[in-house]
Amino acid sequence: MPHHDLSHPRLEIDRQRAEFADAAVEDRFNRHHLPERSAQLKVSLLFCAAFYVAFGATDVATLGPGPTAWAMIALRVLVALVAAGGCVAILRRPESVRVAVLAASAVEVVGMAVFMVLCWYQPAATAWNVMSQALILMAIYINIPNRFVYAAWIAAGSSVVFCAMLMTQGFLKMDDMVALVLLLILGNALGFIGARRFHLAQREEFRSAILLQQLADRDPLTGCYNRRVLQKGLLDAELARARRYGNALSVILCDIDHFKQINDTHGHAAGDHVLHEFGGLLLAMTRETVDSVVRYGGEEFLMVLPETDLEGARTLAERIRHAFGSTGSAVELGRFVTATASFGIASVPALDPDAPDTPSVLLEAADEQLYAAKRGGRNCVRGVSVTSDRAWSIA
Numbered sequence: 377m378p379h380h381d382l383s384h385p386r387l388e389i390d391r392q393r394a395e396f397a398d399a400a401v402e403d404r405f406n407r408h409h410l411p412e413r414s415a416q417l418k419v420s421l422l423f424c425a426a427f428y429v430a431f432g433a434t435d436v437a438t439l440g441p442g443p444t445a446w447a448m449i450a451l452r453v454l455v456a457l458v459a460a461g462g463c464v465a466i467l468r469r470p471e472s473v474r475v476a477v478l479a480a481s482a483v484e485v486v487g488m489a490v491f492m493v494l495c496w497y498q499p500a501a502t503a504w505n506v507m508s509q510a511l512i513l514m515a516i517y518i519n520i521p522n523r524f525v526y527a528a529w530i531a532a533g534s535s536v537v538f539c540a541m542l543m544t545q546g547f548l549k550m551d552d553m554v555a556l557v558l559l560l561i562l563g564n565a566l567g568f569i570g571a572r573r574f575h576l577a578q579r580e581e582f583r584s585a586i587l588l589q590q591l592a593d594r595d596p597l598t599g600c601y602n603r604r605v606l607q608k609g610l611l612d613a614e615l616a617r618a619r620r621y622g623n624a625l626s627v628i629l630c631d632i633d634h635f636k637q638i639n640d641t642h643g644h645a646a647g648d649h650v651l652h653e654f655g656g657l658l659l660a661m662t663r664e665t666v667d668s669v670v671r672y673g674g675e676e677f678l679m680v681l682p683e684t685d686l687e688g689a690r691t692l693a694e695r696i697r698h699a700f701g702s703t704g705s706a707v708e709l710g711r712f713v714t715a716t717a718s719f720g721i722a723s724v725p726a727l728d729p730d731a732p733d734t735p736s737v738l739l740e741a742a743d744e745q746l747y748a749a750k751r752g753g754r755n756c757v758r759g760v761s762v763t764s765d766r767a768w769s770i771a
């Protein structure tokens with residue numbers, strides 16, 4: 377669980393598109409909802425297929441059995457086939473948001489195109505067809521899960537084509553035409569408002585869940601993760617990943633030196649400020665979306681650095697040590713406190729067949745190194761390479 381992911385400004389919702397403004401967040405939202413959305417989509421597609429074919433009975437009733445009616449039924453079967461094809465595609469690629477969107481859009485576009493042809497050949501049933509169009513509009517906006525913008529374009533676009541077609545046919549009187557246009561505008565407006573409200577509400581709920589999770593996972597003073605994240609298996613997961621792909625993995629335990637003295641000399645608030653600055657420095661100097669920084673204890677922090685060997689971790693620790701020791705923290709106007717920190721590193725080398733399989737081995741080794749750094753005079757870095765049954769210090 378790398379740090380910085382999904383910080384507040386990225387959770388902005390683009391209210392016009394009814395989607396998250398950040399494509400990565402929208403993608404995460406879609407992936408989260410995909411199983412439920414695909415299940416709903418499959419039911420909607422089968423529902424469309426069944427109703428399109430069932431309404432073939434009206435073609436035969438209106439046109440009488442004959443080649444035109446059979447051609448109409450063939451077109452209805454085409455819609456059913458597109459819907460069934462969509463279901464098969466979703467079953468074969470259940471992890472793909474794109475396939476779900478394509479399946480929904482395809483059945484909406486083909487369904488609407490076929491509906492226009494059916495209406496063109498059955499001018500006598502225009503009143504019924506207008507009612508059907510209004511119901512299909514609702515299905516597009518509300519029942520068939522799709523991107524809101526796509527649904528809106530398909531519904532509004534097909535309504536315009538439908539009106540243009542009826543005007544070209546010229547079977548409707550002016551008063552019926554006005555009623556028809558108003559009915560379709562009403563259908564689109566109701567569908568648009570309802571669908572937009574639903575899409576926005578779903579995203580607001582998702583945003584609240586993420587913000588709540590951030591509150592639960594982060595330490596409010598420093599913005600770093602709290603120990604709950606470790607308990608949830610952060611290090612176990614990174615270690616398993618390193619072992620699976622043969623990658624290096626390092627952890628750095630670091631601790632502010634003589635922190636008690638800072639509290640005692642400058643007060644608890646000044647101590648808090650130094651902690652805040654130190655946590656911010658660790659977050660700023662590690663890789664966004666790759667590394668994780670955890671407040672491990674009072675003034676002790678743990679950095680988890682995937683794909684980083686001992687040398688890389690040592691370079692980073694030295695850089696942080698230097699940056700922290702050379703800049704003071706402004707604890708109040710004009711008053712600076714300078715502090716140093718000590719660092720203990722434990723690393724699993726790349727392609728190590730003896731890599732430990734439990735995080736406790738890494739954490740104990742890093743703790744020993746931190747202790748060695750404190751004993752060695754503080755403001756320094758100590759590190760070790762760790763395998764399952766042995767550890768040797770090289771730094």
Ligand SMILES: Nc1nc2c(ncn2[C@@H]2O[C@H](COP(=O)(O)OP(=O)(O)OP(=O)(O)O)[C@@H](O)[C@H]2O)c(=O)[nH]1
Nearest residue numbers: 631632633634635636637639644647648674675750
């Ligand atoms: N201001 C502040 N102090 C804290 C916080 N959490 C822990 N502390 C204090 O941090 C101090 C840690 O002191 P020690 O464990 O003795 O370590 P140290 O003084 O840093 O000495 P060395 O680690 O050996 O260099 C304690 O006095 C804690 O009360 C906090 O959130 N804010």
